[in-house]
Amino acid sequence: MNINKNKKVLVITDVEQELVPILQKTTNIQPENMLTIESYGCIISHPYGDIMRSVIMAIYEENVEDIFVVGTKDRSHRSINLPTQLEKDKIKTLDYLFKNSTPELQGGTLDAWLNGSGNVSENIKKSVEVIRHHALVPLHVKVQGLMIDNNGGVFSIVDPSTSTMV
Template identity: 30%
Template sequence: MSELHNILQHNQKFVESGGYAEFLTDKYPERKLAVLSCMDTRMVELLPAALGLRNGDAKIIKNAGAVVTHPWGSVMRSLLVSVLELKVSEIMVIAHFDCGMRGLNAQAFLQRTQEEGIPSDRIATLRHAGIDLDKWLKGFDNVEDSVRHTVQIIRQHPLMPEHIAIHGLVIHPATGKLTVVVDGSTDTAPAQPA
């Protein structure tokens, strides 16, 4: 059975019993914080618990690897909206050890699309159209370098105000222990490229 059914069943009870009451807040983050983190399932509850974040405290943006791959993509736009519309003054990029994006390579990934029935000539067509699938699907080799790189993209974005602190951290996916890679409040110089 699809999870949709289970979730809708739970949802009906949740709403009817007023389960939402303890989560009521507004759209402005209480702690003036935005967090970019990985979509890893181990961090669904661990991340806010390890950071001491409650509902309403922070804008949390997640993707595979906690990366900004493009300065004009949706992650960067979300961070800018957080800062310019929603009063965020501090950004934390929080990747994690043992991330599935470490060592991701396009060849293996595209092989799986073929196993799922995507015709190989479609991939050839995309390449001919100038889409660099190898670059687009490439993960990272070193998590700290990836965090530094993403902090740098955010820091150097032409629309990001200078006074916003951009931090980079790595979290342990089991214990939740944080390691600071870039302290944006003291590191005024942008991190060097990886």
């Protein structure tokens, strides 16, 4: 990976602690130049939500020019079982709002908003696309998706323009 090790880099990762050291080793980025945002499933579910606000602030305040959305290949996808936590009527109401209250609630259903697609690669692709196409993200900012294998530290690039990993 060809990255200037003195340049500030933003990394959006799952809440797994092992990813940052693996990424530092893989990219040769100095720890003091790596900013990290942790999110369950590395999902940016809304283009004007809190995570995206932090991304934009990092770009302009820290002069970030490279952004990595990083997921873990081995990660078993956890999902929240809402029917046991909320009444079914409330879920139906929220699903109706997700389907009919665009752009405030995007994602189709409450489950899709909370859990993403269930496929780490697809979640990375969607998050990369949200950042790349955001009106406040300058064109010179490079956004890449990465899938890391925790066992060997091997990574692969997740390209949103294709249906498979490169």
